[in-house]
Amino acid sequence: MPLDADTIVDRRRMRRKLTLWRVLAVLMAIAAVAVASTVWRTPSSGMLGSARGGFIERVTISGLIRTDRQRVEALERLAKSQAKAVIVHINSPGGTTSGSEELHHSLMRLRERKPTVVVVDGLAASGGYIAALGGDHIIAGETALIGSIGVLFQYPNVSDLLKTIGVRVETIKSSPLKAAPSGFEPTSPEAREAVEDIVKDSYAWFKDLVQKRRNMDDATLARVSDGRVFTGRQGLALRLVDELGGERAAIAWLEKEKKIDPGTPVRDFRLRDRFGDLPFLRTAALTLLDGVGLGSLAERLDGLGAIQAIERLNLDGLLALWHPPAAN
Numbered sequence: 001m002p003l004d005a006d007t008i009v010d011r012r013r014m015r016r017k018l019t020l021w022r023v024l025a026v027l028m029a030i031a032a033v034a035v036a037s038t039v040w041r042t043p044s045s046g047m048l049g050s051a052r053g054g055f056i057e058r059v060t061i062s063g064l065i066r067t068d069r070q071r072v073e074a075l076e077r078l079a080k081s082q083a084k085a086v087i088v089h090i091n092s093p094g095g096t097t098s099g100s101e102e103l104h105h106s107l108m109r110l111r112e113r114k115p116t117v118v119v120v121d122g123l124a125a126s127g128g129y130i131a132a133l134g135g136d137h138i139i140a141g142e143t144a145l146i147g148s149i150g151v152l153f154q155y156p157n158v159s160d161l162l163k164t165i166g167v168r169v170e171t172i173k174s175s176p177l178k179a180a181p182s183g184f185e186p187t188s189p190e191a192r193e194a195v196e197d198i199v200k201d202s203y204a205w206f207k208d209l210v211q212k213r214r215n216m217d218d219a220t221l222a223r224v225s226d227g228r229v230f231t232g233r234q235g236l237a238l239r240l241v242d243e244l245g246g247e248r249a250a251i252a253w254l255e256k257e258k259k260i261d262p263g264t265p266v267r268d269f270r271l272r273d274r275f276g277d278l279p280f281l282r283t284a285a286l287t288l289l290d291g292v293g294l295g296s297l298a299e300r301l302d303g304l305g306a307i308q309a310i311e312r313l314n315l316d317g318l319l320a321l322w323h324p325p326a327a328n
Contacts, residue, residue: 056254057083057114057269058247064321065095065127067102074271075106079113084260086116086269087250088135094127094321097151097202103127104209107134115258117250120144120241125229125322126151129240130206133213137257139249140232140241147240148322149210150227151202153195157183202318214239229322 057078078086088107094100110116111134118124118135125148132138132146140146162168162184169184180191207225210216216224216239224230224238235241243249247266254260 054264055083056085056087056251056260056264056266057081058087058089058266059269059271060089060091061103061128061131061271062089062091062121065092065103065131066099067096068099068271071271072102072106074269075110078269079110083114083269084264085254085258086110086114087247087266088116088118088132089121089247090118090124090128090132091121092128092131093123093125094130094148095319097127097318097320100127100130100320103131104134107131110134111136115254115260117253119245119247119250120146120232121246127320128322130209130320133209137243137250137253138241139243139245139253140235141246142232142244144232145229146232146235147224147230148227149206149225151199151206151318151320153199153318155181155183157181157187159183159185198318202320206320 059075059078107116107118116135116137118132118138120132120138120140121144122141123145124132124140125145129146129149171179171182171184173179176188177191177194181187181195207221210225211218211221220238224240230238230240232241232244236244243253251260251262251264251266255262
């Protein structure tokens, strides 16, 4: 039986209301997860990686590195725990210079209390390599990528675009170098020189760190510090790493150098509450969208890499970061 116009309109209205309620349900569920991440922190569960003995702790550092007070505090608790040793797995292209320095110092303090081995799973470039320098011993896979010793300062300049569309940004500032460089106007020679001084100073700090931690002569330092990445095999010959392998090699080194029983169990140490973990929230959000009938939207958001894009946009300041050229 054909439907009349009023029935069709009513059904469309009901469908729109149903979609609205589905979206609201997703938002409420995500908010509930966020609230649970703070409410569920009892005195026992809030102490991430609480002190336990007779084991080796496994710490995983992946993705972009930025300053992280919770990570610093977690590593401080780990240093005071009864763990016999720590294996730090790194898979990171780097991040902010300040965040990488903070992580490096945290690992240096950790190694003063616990034997600490770094295992490069796939990538320890730029800031990721700064972090790796905090360990007693660096192990990398033969095809892992390491190095990218250098820093950069990037900012978009849209002054030509603004001129084309007839938009002018007026600025009143106390001195010529205040808030310089700016993406709204051509970079002055003075502003460029000021930024170059910052980059050169941070680059010198990075190279000095590499030379001291890796006991490297000037010739080798000059060869490895031109910004390129190296494979684990190349890095071994250039003293960027100590050994090729993975976690088994780390355990063998701990047995040989630190007299730790190779049968000691290895356990994961969480650097943050699992409810506040980005991959967990990402999975929860996508699952909720799919569960309320918005699976196509979930696939679209995941395919666009929205979370990864937001994470990159959140980086600010001087960067110690490596990434391959984007594909055309």
